[in-house]
Amino acid sequence: MAKEYNWPKFGTAALLGTDQDRIDGIPKATGTAKYSYDINYPNMLIARVLGSPHAHCKLTAIDLSAAKQVPGVVSVVAMKEPGNEIRWQGDLIACVAAESEGACAEGLAAIQAQYEMLDVFVMDDQLEAAEAAKRTSKGGDNTQLENEAGEDEDEDEFAEKELQRLFDESAAVVEGYYGIDAITHMCLEPHGSTCKWDDKKLTANLSTQNVSGTAGQFASPLGITAGDVTVHCDFIGGGFGSKFAADPWGVLCAQLAKDTGRPVRLMLDRDIELKTAGARPSAFMKVRAGADKNGVVKVWDSHHWGTGGPAGGAVSQGVIPYVFDPPNRRRKATNISTNTGPSRAWRAPNHPQACAISQTVYDDIAAKLGLDSYDVFLANLPSVSNGKAEVYADQMKVAAKLMDWKAKWHPHGKGQADGDVVTGLGMGIHTWGGGGHPSNCLIKIHPDGGVETSLGSQDLGTGTRTAIGMVVAETFGLPLSAVKVNIGSSAYPASGPSGGSTTIGGVSESNRRGAQDALRTLNELVGKKLGVEPNTLIASGGRIFVEGNPDKGLSWKEACSLLGMQPLEQKGSFVPGGASPLSSSGVAGVQMAEVAVDRATGVVRMKKFVAVQDMGLIVNRQTAASQIYGAAIMGIAFALYEQRIMDPQSGSFLNAELTDYKLPRLGDIGEIVVEMYEPESEYNRGVIGLGEPPVIAPGAAISNAVANALGIRVPVLPLTPERVLNAIEKGRNA
């Protein structure tokens, strides 16, 4: 008989869906949790890297001899050879390993390198300049029309005419320019590792989102096999999509440890981290959109561009316009190659930018028609591309109530000013997949009643460790504290990398499957002992007993003693593909923002932010809510504060330090209201990932709120005071 896996029936779970404190909370809050940066080995060396001071150049000479003479310096290694082209400021040139931070810094300063300068281009917002500098490449295009071209008609010409006809018929046409700057990941624990060799075996304490997948990346360049490498990461200080690989600096750290015969720590300096270890691509767009008198968009024509660094890499054209898919649209993307650090996945790749540059257009249509933005979003829901129009409509109702939207709404630019301060409302909607990744675990039940599960997963701070414990404890009818969760080592059964909100689905699947199978085995023994059919038994409240007859049973401990001398070991495995009763994918989500804008200073203040989010079956309510709060705050960051600022002449990254890279602080976030959208139908969909979706729509929601307050669009995010004042000035002159 095929094994059956399922969740407790709706409303019957003991732990799932409750608020549980993280099981690793106290070590984190009292400073004893050990991150890669915190692993200290006796006799350890500190390594740091030298980044290129120039954005585009050729290394012509490098002399390490003076650096090698610095007292305390143990090893100096060049990472580029003369003749190598360097394509962004901060690319790694050389590395020093030394007895102390200070000796390291002195060693780096003593490295002598010469460069030949090459042409620099960093102006990713300027399409024409990029074309003139031959820095553009095609990013794809796609046209969809309700009417088809005739047999002998040229498709492009037909599209041109058809779009024009549709624009002519539109009740309102918005034509404009929208954008969002590149930002960085700014993981507070920078990229890096602490590496140590024991004989021919490497232990790499790597700050990674990919514990099970990185051992091999160390092995091949070091001439060993993946089996000789153990990657550890019990705690990681932020990744957000940038820490999936061993990276050159990880491999170098291991190499230095091998060469010097001493443990080595190499964490990137903050500025190098920001310049070289990943950024989120920018997006800028010229667009024309036409709508009927209700604001329903019938025609869309856009060209967007942006950069993902030297290799180009604009936002995918497939997500423009975002979530909404009007019946007639032409869209085109152009990649711009710049002398900036290469991009890496950033929480919900493509989506936050696509949302910010396209749902602002929908809001401008509302403004143009003098309609309530809410009504325009509602009217466009039939065109959503993910089939979730009804969920959005429902969530919009919930969000509007929490925001008190109808009472607060005023037409764009028509609110009552309090001195120079005007307030406004805006909204945005988003979508994401979030299906589980492949995952294996090993569940052990010890004869003394102890329970543990081990898997090569990682907890990015989302609460994965606690969620795993809850799934196993729920299955065995035990309290959360009874389950020991072992993650963070590649020595454990392989589990997927944590990206794309795939972790909770994957680890819940493997652990529920493994635990249900283990319980079936244990129930065989209990059934035999009690003289009952094993399938009449349930595990609940620390006991295994006949369903409906709690007295006929054994305590968990008694049950486990039936195992004899050996623990029961059970593997749990999940491979995505096909329907599973335990997990699925595909979420919606609605967000609304209320802001106050000071027209004299250009400063935007958050008043209130409402996030309504579906996520299938909720494992830990408390950590799930934290994901949404955190996403809202990261969204406020990229909507109002953070941007990578490049010097157009030199290509220098001007604000590559925390002092200059502006992020919101505790006093900047206003009131945030998180609402989990959880009718029974959501529970029955099983577990779905949650990390990405709520970070998508804040840009659009906040920009729309500012537009509603001012009656003017501030076209490019972040909406800094300077940009707000410029937009007001431009509006005045228009």
Added chain:
Amino acid sequence: MTDQHKHQRPPSGFNRRAFLKGSGAAATALAGGTGLVQAEEATTKIVGPDLKPITLNVNGKDHKVQAEPRTTLLEVLRLQLDLTGAKPVCTHGSSGASTVWVEGKPVEAATTLALDCVGKKIRTVESLGGDKIDPVPTAFVHHDAMQCGFCTPGFVVAVRAFLDKNPQASEAEIRAGLNGNLCRCGTYANVIQAALEVVQGGKNG
């Protein structure tokens, strides 16, 4: 066009630029009028540039450690005493992640020189844990005021120090008074709730 990227090291073996860069303590050293800066004016005994044994009183215990003039308190705590709760997040001390107490005042260990702490009482986040856990970290856990947790120890110290000074702080005061710490994961909303619980639950003391 050729650009020379080169730094000459002075023969003394003491490179002032590297000292400032390496220690990350430039601002403190210059603005604070530390013994070291005064040393250049020959008003105080010159120390360094070599390692010097010193005693630091950390969490109520004396520890013998080694420090150069450029060694930060953060380096000593983390590397020699294995007290890694305070985190190195940035060299300029703008994140609050390395917050510890020196003589009862919260400071950034990343911008404090170890030699300046001789004879002073140093307290770290680890002192709030152990057998008797302080209500602040407990409230952080209860309100999930942490995600990755890298900013959390610094934030816990900042909240503890703030509430010691403002035992009856209102929400508005908490929002206005805790802007020295940075969290990338976005835990601020929960930090506010944690701080409020400590105040309102009468656990603040």
